[in-house]
Amino acid sequence: MEILRAIVEDYVATHEPVGSKVLAARHGLSISPATIRNEMAALEEEGLIIQPHTSAGRIPTDLGYRVFVDRLSTVKPLSPPERRAIDKFLEGAVDLDDVVARTVKLLAQVTHQVAIVQYPSLKRSSVRHIEVLALAPNRLMLVLIADTGRVEQRILDLVTDMNESALAEVRSKLNGLTVGQKLAALPALLENFTKSFPRETQPSIDAIVSVILEMAIERNEERVVISGTSNLARHAPDFNESVHPVLEALEEQVVLLRLLGEAVDEMKVRIGHEQEDKKLHSTSVITTGYGPTGDAVATLGIIGPTRMDYPTSMSAVGAVARYVSRFLQEEI
Numbered sequence: 001m002e003i004l005r006a007i008v009e010d011y012v013a014t015h016e017p018v019g020s021k022v023l024a025a026r027h028g029l030s031i032s033p034a035t036i037r038n039e040m041a042a043l044e045e046e047g048l049i050i051q052p053h054t055s056a057g058r059i060p061t062d063l064g065y066r067v068f069v070d071r072l073s074t075v076k077p078l079s080p081p082e083r084r085a086i087d088k089f090l091e092g093a094v095d096l097d098d099v100v101a102r103t104v105k106l107l108a109q110v111t112h113q114v115a116i117v118q119y120p121s122l123k124r125s126s127v128r129h130i131e132v133l134a135l136a137p138n139r140l141m142l143v144l145i146a147d148t149g150r151v152e153q154r155i156l157d158l159v160t161d162m163n164e165s166a167l168a169e170v171r172s173k174l175n176g177l178t179v180g181q182k183l184a185a186l187p188a189l190l191e192n193f194t195k196s197f198p199r200e201t202q203p204s205i206d207a208i209v210s211v212i213l214e215m216a217i218e219r220n221e222e223r224v225v226i227s228g229t230s231n232l233a234r235h236a237p238d239f240n241e242s243v244h245p246v247l248e249a250l251e252e253q254v255v256l257l258r259l260l261g262e263a264v265d266e267m268k269v270r271i272g273h274e275q276e277d278k279k280l281h282s283t284s285v286i287t288t289g290y291g292p293t294g295d296a297v298a299t300l301g302i303i304g305p306t307r308m309d310y311p312t313s314m315s316a317v318g319a320v321a322r323y324v325s326r327f328l329q330e331e332i
Contacts, residue, residue: 001071002029003039004048008060008068012309015237017057062272065284065306069269075315082110086320090327096120096149100225103300103324108228110316113304114250118260119223120148120328122216124297127178127186130212132171137161142208144215146183148297149328152215158204166201170208183216224256231304238282238305245279250303255280260299264289267318272306284308290321292328300324 006027010018020036023029029036040058043049048064051057060068078086089106093099100117107115125146133141138158145151162170173196177189190213194205229250232243239246249255255277261268267288273281285303289296300321302313 001067002027003036004043004060004064004068005071007040007043007049007058008065011059012307015307017052017059019057022057060306062274062306065271065310066274069271069310069314072311072314074311075318076311078315078319083319086110086323090323093327096151096328099149099324099327103320104225104227107300107302107317107320108231110320111302111304111313112228112231112234113302113308113313114226114228114231115300115302116224116226116256116260117300118257118298119225120146120150120291120297122146122150122152123184124148124182124291124295125150126180126182127175130171130174130178132167132174132208134162134164134167137163140167140208142211142215144212147292149292154211154215156207156211158207160200160204162201162204170197170205174212186216187213224253224260226250226256235305235307238307246283246303249277249279259285259303260287260301262299264299265296267314269310269314282306284310286310286313286317288317288321290325290328292325 003023006023006029007018010022010026020033020040023036024031024033040049043064044051044058047061048067049058050061052059086106090099090102093102096119100119104115104117107117125148127144128147129145131141131143131145133143135141135155138161140156140158140162141153142156143151143153173193177193178186181189190209193209194202197205229247232246236243258276259280265288267286269284269286271284275281275283275285280303282305283303284306285301287299287301289299291297301317304313
């Protein structure tokens with residue numbers, strides 16, 4: 001395993017096949033090049049390394065990278081300047097769109113890979129506040145604010161006018177019932193809401209509840225943003241034939257959503273042929289969930305060649321996710 005680790009690290013750093021003499025000289029393994037060659041032959045039999053051509057050293061296979069990643073006991077910690085840079089980059093974000101735009105740009109810059117960030121899902125969000133504002137006696141603005149920073153708003157025209165005291169009562173009761181509750185629970189929570197109001201106002205209350213439930217329902221499309229596709233150019237030699245199939249795959253929203261997968265707290269690393277899409281068999285994807293309350297409500301990650309600095313990349317993805325989660329908790 002030490003020899004495999006050394007081969008992975010050297011190949012990632014140099015993009016050159018690694019030979020036994022180089023390993024003996026660089027890594028202080030305290031064994032002879034002949035012994036190293038024997039161990040390399042065993043690794044090759046296990047399918048963890050291959051010899052790209054005769055008389056060359058060895059390079060890791062997808063399985064070799066997988067074993068290396070699975071055996072990682074620690075990831076490289078970010079330096080204090082890197083942590084300060086992340087904090088400063090997110091500082092001053094004014095809303096969720098701004099947070100997501102800054103995050104995807106930051107992740108691409110920190111890792112030098114393609115960054116992908118999913119917007120928080122409404123179905124995993126909870127109510128932070130519902131606002132009911134009068135624009136005119138018979139026209140309202142309804143605003144639903146989720147704990148993930150998502151903001152949905154609608155304009156509602158009423159059949160009859162509602163005065164401010166009635167609206168204040170609606171606002172108070174709505175927030176009393178829903179704040180802190182999952183959006184998916186709103187239909188049940190608001191099922192009998194209208195019955196607590198006078199009969200003459202019930203048509204208007206029904207209309208308000210209908211619009212709130214409409215805002216709470218998950219949209220059919222998920223929103224994903226991407227940054228750093230130009231970083232693929234610097235890794236062009238790492239792709240088997242051409243970088244173009246990878247670029248084509250990244251243009252498809254459904255592919256991006258599949259890459260990100262379900263929002264879960266633990267970090268996932270998919271390497272080479274572990275990707276479902278054949279166009280991405282020369283890539284690796286590192287993803288993790290983020291969210292403001294300790295529960296993942298969306299996913300972010302990076303995609304790059306399999307010849308990737310996994311410890312550093314995993315550290316960066318995890319750190320950015322933690323910073324975004326904390327920022328959403330404190331600021332949005």
